[in-house]
Amino acid sequence: MRLYILMGSILMSILFLGCNKTNETNKTHAFIGGEIINPQSNYIILTKDETTIDTIKLDGRNRFTYKLDHVEEGLYSFHHGGELQMMMLEPLDSLLIRLNTLEFDESLVFSGEGSKRNNFLINDFLENEKTKQRLYGSCQLSPEDYLKHIDSVKTAKLEKLDNFEKKHGASQTFKDFVKTNAEYSYYSSKEIYPFLHRGKNKKEILASLPNNYFDYRKKIDYNDEALKDHFLYKSFLRYSFNTAALQEHLSHSDQDIFGRTSLCYNMDKLKLIDSLVSNPKMKDDLLYYFTINYLTKSQDIENNEKILNYFLAHSQNENNNDRLKRFNTSVQNLKVGSDFPNIDLVNYNNDHVKINDVINQPTVISFWSNNYYNHFRESHFKIKELKQKYPEVHFIMINIDGLVDTGRSKLALSKNRFGYKNEYHLKYPKTSAETLAVYPMTKSFLVNPNDKIVNNNTNIFSVRFEDELLGLINQ
Known part of the structure; x- marks a missing residue:
């Protein structure tokens, strides 16, 4: 009952704000509002495409209302307490948000105009998380059975979208976004199979895949500006470079059993990123991600220096460069057998x-x-x-x-x-x-x-x- 009273009172506030603009002919505005349970600060930050739109203050009851005068249909995000959540806004939306910071994604509830599509998206996100948790077991299937499994998952996602459109209607932007989610979730599942399959001989596992298994890569844009901040696209790029580097590494390595901290394998990965990714920010982010992961796992100081030097020669982000230099120094000081720092x-x-x-x-x-x-x-x-x-x-x-x-x-x-x-x-x-x-x-x-x-x-x-x-x- 409390939730309905709360959302009703916020909705009345939003309607009141809207009534003050009855003469407004511009129909590109939208309203958002809601409540933050256990807030970690007294504000949220609203952004789009990594550009801050505004910092929105919470009132004494940890609620907020906000009007966007000109809404560009698409994805927006709000940040609070170190967490980030996406939402899709369209003109004339009156979207209400309620969440508990102690269970951020799981507690998130949307209501009001625009809520149906956003609840669909958050449920799709949570379902993706459950699918990821079950991936290890699925990856033990034969390639043929695994493909049938992930095909069925993708088909189910698209059927849910069709049912949603028939029941509620859907904009082209929304449909395209859901289809993109389904596609890149599917592609990621294909990329991860050789790594999660329990066999140690990766060359043998790759050879067991159908000849057309990776054909979809031919149509992938590794510099997609529109998707550069899309979570599933970014995840796919990481999975894809892991697997592509594995294929490259095994093509010139004399060992069928490979190690994730192999200098040759990781250098192949950085070189592939450098050759395929031209977008400066996307390239810097990928190089940083894989370099820090290597430095975290490797115990070989000489190899760490080689990886770091390659990164520094190809990264244009000075903050990342300085951060990784300091990180590498710390890793060297934390070698096995060293005294634990007396912090x-x-x-x-x-x-x-x-x-x-x-x-x-x-x-x-x-x-x-x-x-x-x-x-x-x-x-x-x-x-x-x-x-x-x-x-x-x-x-x-x-x-x-x-x-x-x-x-x-x-x-x-x-x-x-x-x-x-x-x-x-x-x-x-x-x-x-x-x-x-x-x-x-x-x-x-x-x-x-x-x-x-x-x-x-x-x-x-x-x-x-x-x-x-x-x-x-x-x-």
């Missing part, structure tokens, strides 16, 4: 401690951020399970957002009943996160009782993690 922490009693003062037994150090809520929940549940199995291990969880977000972190922990024991904030978030090279967020350290790094980049969700943990315990 400053603050617990939820506001006690200030040095991390090495609380490491006195085999220790796992993991990280989380309020901006990645699903990872926060899943990692804490995983740590809870591991604590019961390995009571001799000390598990430390560090929030990297800084002391200004302590209240938000406390709320997230208490609402999920995780407690505050062995939970910390970084006292100096920017410098400490850089010192520890915290990327990706799933990264964890294994440290022995003498503060020595045993593993500088493991993942508590990895199938190998418990074996690594036993190795730490038995040292």
Whole structure:
């Protein structure tokens, strides 16, 4: 009942604003409004094509209303508390948004004029996430059965669009966007198969694919300006360069078993990006993404320097260049066998401690951020399970957002009943996160009782993690 009363009151506000413009002949405007539950700031930022339209203040009840005088039909995004969500606006929309920042995507509800298409899009996004979670199992099928499976998924998406259009009508922009989503989700599924298929001989797996398996690549624009910020297009490009580089690498490598940290394979990847992507921003983003991923996983300092030097010679983004130079230095300082950096922490009693003062037994150090809520929940549940199995291990969880977000972190922990024991904030978030090279967020350290790094980049969700943990315990 509360939701309907809330949305009704906001809708009345929007209608009142609209009534003040009864003489307006321009029909290109639209209204948005809504409520943010557990807001992380007192505003949202509205953007289109990476250009900020306006910063919209929340009122005392965490609600907002806003009129766009001239709406260009298409995708817009609103940013709040480090999260981003897309929405599609058309002229004369009166779109209402309600979300809870503690469960951003899952709690998002649209109502009002324009809500049907936006609820369709958010449901499509959530369905894509579920499909991704099931991909590993699907990729164990034979190529023929796998193709039948992903064909059926794509067909189901397009049938949902047809049913939606028959029931509600749909603009060409909306239909084109949904079809693009279906296409690039399908292409990504094709690209990822050789990597997720459990066979280690990738040359053999690639040879088992039908001859026309990658024919769709001939029509791909690797510099599509209209799609450069499209999430599924960007994901597809990453998957595609992974697989294309694998094919290139295996064509001149004398090994059928390949390693993801192979210098040759990763250099092939960067060279393909340089040859196929001419859009400066798209190229810089892809080069940065693959270079930082390589530096995160590689233990070979000499190879790291070669990859970094290639990146620096081809990247035009000076901020990215400086960031990766510092990141590479941090990675070199975190080699296995090195002392773990004695960073400053603050617990939820506001006690200030040095991390090495609380490491006195085999220790796992993991990280989380309020901006990645699903990872926060899943990692804490995983740590809870591991604590019961390995009571001799000390598990430390560090929030990297800084002391200004302590209240938000406390709320997230208490609402999920995780407690505050062995939970910390970084006292100096920017410098400490850089010192520890915290990327990706799933990264964890294994440290022995003498503060020595045993593993500088493991993942508590990895199938190998418990074996690594036993190795730490038995040292």
